[in-house]
Amino acid sequence: xxxxxxxxxxxxxxxxxxxxxxxxxDAPKKIVEAxxxxxxxxxxxxxxxxxxxxxxxxxxKIEDILDFACSIELIHTYSLIHDDLPAMDxxxxxxxxxxxxxxxxxxxxxxxxxxxxxxxxEIILKEALDKNKYCYLKAADIIAKSAGIxxxxxxxVIDLESEGLNISIExxxxxxxxxxxxxxxxxxxxxxxxxQKEDMTDTVKEYGKNLGIAFQIVDDILDYEGDPKKxxxxxxxxxxxxxxxxxxxxxxxxSKKLAQEYSKNAKNNAKIIDKSGFLLSLTDYxxxxxx
Amino acid sequence: xxxxxxxxxxxxxxxxxxxxxxxxxDAPKKIVEAxxxxxxxxxxxxxxxxxxxxxxxxxxKIEDILDFACSIELIHTYSLIHDDLPAMDxxxxxxxxxxxxxxxxxxxxxxxxxxxxxxxxEIILKEALDKNKYCYLKAADIIAKSAGIxxxxxxxVIDLESEGLNISIExxxxxxxxxxxxxxxxxxxxxxxxxQKEDMTDTVKEYGKNLGIAFQIVDDILDYEGDPKKxxxxxxxxxxxxxxxxxxxxxxxxSKKLAQEYSKNAKNNAKIIDKSGFLLSLTDYxxxxxx
Numbered sequence: 001x002x003x004x005x006x007x008x009x010x011x012x013x014x015x016x017x018x019x020x021x022x023x024x025x026d027a028p029k030k031i032v033e034a035x036x037x038x039x040x041x042x043x044x045x046x047x048x049x050x051x052x053x054x055x056x057x058x059x060x061k062i063e064d065i066l067d068f069a070c071s072i073e074l075i076h077t078y079s080l081i082h083d084d085l086p087a088m089d090x091x092x093x094x095x096x097x098x099x100x101x102x103x104x105x106x107x108x109x110x111x112x113x114x115x116x117x118x119x120x121x122e123i124i125l126k127e128a129l130d131k132n133k134y135c136y137l138k139a140a141d142i143i144a145k146s147a148g149i150x151x152x153x154x155x156x157v158i159d160l161e162s163e164g165l166n167i168s169i170e171x172x173x174x175x176x177x178x179x180x181x182x183x184x185x186x187x188x189x190x191x192x193x194x195x196q197k198e199d200m201t202d203t204v205k206e207y208g209k210n211l212g213i214a215f216q217i218v219d220d221i222l223d224y225e226g227d228p229k230k231x232x233x234x235x236x237x238x239x240x241x242x243x244x245x246x247x248x249x250x251x252x253x254x255s256k257k258l259a260q261e262y263s264k265n266a267k268n269n270a271k272i273i274d275k276s277g278f279l280l281s282l283t284d285y286x287x288x289x290x291x
Numbered sequence: 292x293x294x295x296x297x298x299x300x301x302x303x304x305x306x307x308x309x310x311x312x313x314x315x316x317d318a319p320k321k322i323v324e325a326x327x328x329x330x331x332x333x334x335x336x337x338x339x340x341x342x343x344x345x346x347x348x349x350x351x352k353i354e355d356i357l358d359f360a361c362s363i364e365l366i367h368t369y370s371l372i373h374d375d376l377p378a379m380d381x382x383x384x385x386x387x388x389x390x391x392x393x394x395x396x397x398x399x400x401x402x403x404x405x406x407x408x409x410x411x412x413e414i415i416l417k418e419a420l421d422k423n424k425y426c427y428l429k430a431a432d433i434i435a436k437s438a439g440i441x442x443x444x445x446x447x448v449i450d451l452e453s454e455g456l457n458i459s460i461e462x463x464x465x466x467x468x469x470x471x472x473x474x475x476x477x478x479x480x481x482x483x484x485x486x487q488k489e490d491m492t493d494t495v496k497e498y499g500k501n502l503g504i505a506f507q508i509v510d511d512i513l514d515y516e517g518d519p520k521k522x523x524x525x526x527x528x529x530x531x532x533x534x535x536x537x538x539x540x541x542x543x544x545x546s547k548k549l550a551q552e553y554s555k556n557a558k559n560n561a562k563i564i565d566k567s568g569f570l571l572s573l574t575d576y577x578x579x580x581x582x
Contacts, residue, residue: 027440028448087397106378107451118439121412125432141416148409149318157319160398
């Protein structure tokens with residue numbers, strides 16, 4: 001298996017669907033433009049790639065999960081737009097382009113975020129209606145919970161509350177398990193649920209957890225020593241915003257070791273889930289990424 | 292039927308459920324506090340009252356739709372929090388209390404709005420899962436669409452774009468049909484769908500449309516000549532924000548006549564939907580309200 005080629009194929013498939021996924025009839029042009037600006041700004045599409053790959057590895061069809069997987073990318077994108085707002089992280093660069101509020105103004109950026117979150121559920125519910133299978137409802141329920149106050153939004157609140165504080169490593173784990181981990185884990189689980197391989201749930205959950213933490217540690221490392229040009233966003237943001245990170249608490253060497261460790265665990269899970277080797281390579285790729 | 296007593300009973304039922312509806316386990320305290328601050332700040336609960344009443348009038352049970360109806364109030368509340376933000380309408384008073392961002396700060400207010408929208412879908416999906424009936428999915432689909440870019444958010448975008456412009460009465464209708472009308476109509480439709488009385492869909496839709504417009508015209512009238520103390524919010528906001536309203540385009544007398552007209556049409560629909568007379572009285576009450 002040629003991993004890079006396979007990854008690109010999946011990303012292209014997702015990008016093509018994302019381009020078409022917003023039905024523009026009867027919607028004001030400006031909001032669609034603002035939504036698409038951030039949605040189609042590139043990005044690795046990690047969450048939908050995970051959902052699609054795991055579904056496929058477990059015997060499901062890509063078409064069964066493609067729209068659903070794309071809806072997760074909409075949720076991820078809304079969270080980035082709102083995170084970047086002046087009242088939040090106040091970032092002006094994302095994926096190498098000015099952030100949404102810099103281009104469209106704060107009011108439209110807030111509404112574009114709201115609209116992407118809402119549209120994700122419009123897609124999810126349309127899929128559940130069209131397919132009329134209980135597994136879609138189960139997957140939808142998991143996505144909704146992972147994005148809410150017990151998941152992503154909860155983590156974001158803890159993040160805001162922790163600014164300027166010296167938090168413990170346990171508190172940092174808890175924050176990231178919610179802020180980044182929950183949606184990554186949910187993406188993996190959806191693949192398993194829509195493929196209707198419930199006996200793999202525990203392993204897939206475990207994979208998502210390990211990958212989520214490894215992913216976040218790498219994120220912290222890249223903010224500390226990454227190349228802004230390759231990243232397409234500013235670095236040193238965590239330090240500027242007085243945020244505790246794996247690097248600030250454990251140091252750079254220890255953080256790298258920890259990322260390796262979680263990644264190793266994730267790779268052990270990946271071998272069980274996907275015999276083709278794609279998920280294994282994807283896990284390695286996410287550990288070694290430069291953006 | 293004692294309308295006032297019946298209305299109060301329904302509002303209390305909804306308020307009691309709203310108080311309990313957010314499961315706080317494992318969620319950061321601050322976000323739950325901010326969500327509840329706006330959610331439990333009073334309000335007439337018109338949308339859930341409509342959903343519950345129409346469901347009941349058409350032979351459904353209140354318990355079948357209560358959580359679902361409450362989820363619509365969460366969506367309505369999120370839209371108010373985001374509308375009030377400094378980048379949007381910049382309002383500091385709502386339902387007689389300081390607005391969410393005044394109390395909790397902008398970042399938390401944005402997240403509390405996001406969280407309420409997301410939580411609405413968490414409830415809706417839990418209901419759809421628990422009840423496992425196709426009608427819940429259909430109702431969920433209608434709610435999602437009515438809240439999105441073709442409905443409420445779309446209307447909000449048109450509203451922002453129209454500030455300072457002299458828009459036509461047709462453009463004003465279109466904006467309000469989306470901004471306020473869509474979610475009101477969807478609330479009514481959910482009552483019909485969950486009661487599984489599909490043959491009443493057209494009449495209920497018609498009722499929702501007429502009521503939605505009447506409601507918005509009254510809103511414009513109250514902003515023009517209402518009592519801020521009774522309203523619990525500042526008046527003259529539309530003028531301050533250079534917004535076109537029914538009053539600014541048609542004048543106060545013509546607007547009152549128009550509200551009567553739409554209300555009369557809605558009452559004709561109400562008589563067909565609800566033989567008990569409650570929906571008829573509710574329509575009158577909404578026309579003659581002072582807040």
